[in-house]
Amino acid sequence: MDSFSFIDLTSINARLKLCGEDKVDLLDRLSTNDISTLKEHGQGMSTVLTTNKGRIIDLIKVYFLEDSLLLISDIKSISKVSEWIEFYTIMEDVTQINVSDDTFQIRIFSDDLYNIFPEHQESKMDDFFVQDLCGAKITIASNKMNQKQCFDVIGEKSDKKNIIEFLANFGTQIESSQFENLRISLGYPKFGNELTEDFNPLEALLIDHISFNKGCYIGQEVVARLNTYDKVQRQLVQISSNHPIGIGEIEFEGKTVGIITSAMQNNGIAYVNKKILNETTQVKYGSLDVEIHPI
Amino acid sequence: MTLKSKPDPLTIKISDEAALHVNQFAKSEGKDSADLRVGVKGGGCSGLTYVLEIVTDGPKDSDKVIEDNGVRVFVDKKSYVFLAGTVLEYSGGLNGKGFVFNNPNAKTSCGCGTSFSV
Numbered sequence: 001m002d003s004f005s006f007i008d009l010t011s012i013n014a015r016l017k018l019c020g021e022d023k024v025d026l027l028d029r030l031s032t033n034d035i036s037t038l039k040e041h042g043q044g045m046s047t048v049l050t051t052n053k054g055r056i057i058d059l060i061k062v063y064f065l066e067d068s069l070l071l072i073s074d075i076k077s078i079s080k081v082s083e084w085i086e087f088y089t090i091m092e093d094v095t096q097i098n099v100s101d102d103t104f105q106i107r108i109f110s111d112d113l114y115n116i117f118p119e120h121q122e123s124k125m126d127d128f129f130v131q132d133l134c135g136a137k138i139t140i141a142s143n144k145m146n147q148k149q150c151f152d153v154i155g156e157k158s159d160k161k162n163i164i165e166f167l168a169n170f171g172t173q174i175e176s177s178q179f180e181n182l183r184i185s186l187g188y189p190k191f192g193n194e195l196t197e198d199f200n201p202l203e204a205l206l207i208d209h210i211s212f213n214k215g216c217y218i219g220q221e222v223v224a225r226l227n228t229y230d231k232v233q234r235q236l237v238q239i240s241s242n243h244p245i246g247i248g249e250i251e252f253e254g255k256t257v258g259i260i261t262s263a264m265q266n267n268g269i270a271y272v273n274k275k276i277l278n279e280t281t282q283v284k285y286g287s288l289d290v291e292i293h294p295i
Numbered sequence: 296m297t298l299k300s301k302p303d304p305l306t307i308k309i310s311d312e313a314a315l316h317v318n319q320f321a322k323s324e325g326k327d328s329a330d331l332r333v334g335v336k337g338g339g340c341s342g343l344t345y346v347l348e349i350v351t352d353g354p355k356d357s358d359k360v361i362e363d364n365g366v367r368v369f370v371d372k373k374s375y376v377f378l379a380g381t382v383l384e385y386s387g388g389l390n391g392k393g394f395v396f397n398n399p400n401a402k403t404s405c406g407c408g409t410s411f412s413v
Contacts, residue, residue: 029338052342052403052412088337090373091346221340221405 004110014078022092044126054222074191104160187295314364334374339410
């Protein structure tokens with residue numbers, strides 16, 4: 001294996017299994033992407049749960065397992081995600097099992113990922129395969145944080161220690177603060193910061209996770225209208241400054257034109273009015289000059 | 296056109312015209328009468344979508360069975376929470392929508408009227 005870095009996401013993300021005959025159909029009716037195209041073990045997809053106003057509940061990853069769908073969400077959103085699905089499980093044969101405490105998730109970053117897992121070279125983004133590693137059966141899924149490709153390794157919690165020790169022989173484990181720094185540097189949205197009910201998936205640049213021809217889902221009418229009539233008012237951008245910045249409003253010529261939603265040292269992620277992007281790349285955070293970089 | 300009747304909060308009602316169309320449908324299928332299954336499922340633009348089916352295999356054990364205007368209506372108990380007080384009507388004519396749920400629990404509905412929120 002070549003050198004790589006990895007982060008233990010076990011307690012940063014949550015894992016929820018959906019079981020029952022109607023699991024795919026229900027999730028398809030509740031989220032933005034065409035979940036109905038998931039047909040067999042090994043396929044995965046990202047999708048956004050949205051409110052009936054087209055606002056974001058969370059961006060979730062969905063894997064089609066033999067007996068269930070495995071959903072991965074932020075640990076802070078799992079209660080909301082679970083309650084949302086439960087509320088809309090009415091006539092459907094769907095049950096939920098929270099497997100967060102029984103499973104682990106590790107994310108691996110490398111400039112040459114396919115050298116680490118050559119089996120994945122032919123597979124599509126988000127798809128996964130199962131392989132034995134250190135005597136453990138693990139699921140390895142290709143993933144992407146904006147332009148940065150990565151692999152997610154998911155397995156039984158009891159195998160986590162061995163897997164981490166094995167990976168540490170070849171790569172470097174990064175801490176959550178380093179991961180947060182990486183996330184911000186990639187402009188990748190996170191639940192509670194960029195992914196909240198204050199914003200819609202188009203503003204959050206999640207258009208790749210929206211199907212515009214799958215039919216109805218909760219919030220579809222609003223999302224489709226925003227896209228068709230080009231009514232998206234704000235857009236996620238990266239920002240930087242010569243000085244440390246924090247979360248708060250940003251201004252241009254004395255008017256509020258956006259809000260910083262994530263910040264670490266001199267870098268951050270913000271939503272800004274789209275109109276301003278045609279006028280300037282320089283805005284103000286308090287008295288500090290801040291530069292806007294499109295994602 | 297059918298006049299909207301005042302919803303009864305404790306039951307599901309079938310308007311005269313809706314009952315007529317259910318029975319017409321049954322006859323076209325060679326049956327004397329038909330039963331209706333109504334329900335609600337998650338999804339649709341506004342959050343919840345109406346389900347309406349003609350059924351011939353009778354009610355399930357857990358169903359609530361309501362009879363109105365000569366039509367038997369089966370509804371599962373969880374759906375009934377969202378449908379209590381509903382009048383099933385029929386909107387005919389060239390611009391008609393067919394069967395229409397006049398649901399007093401619906402706070403908003405989507406443009407096409409097939410989904411609603413509570």
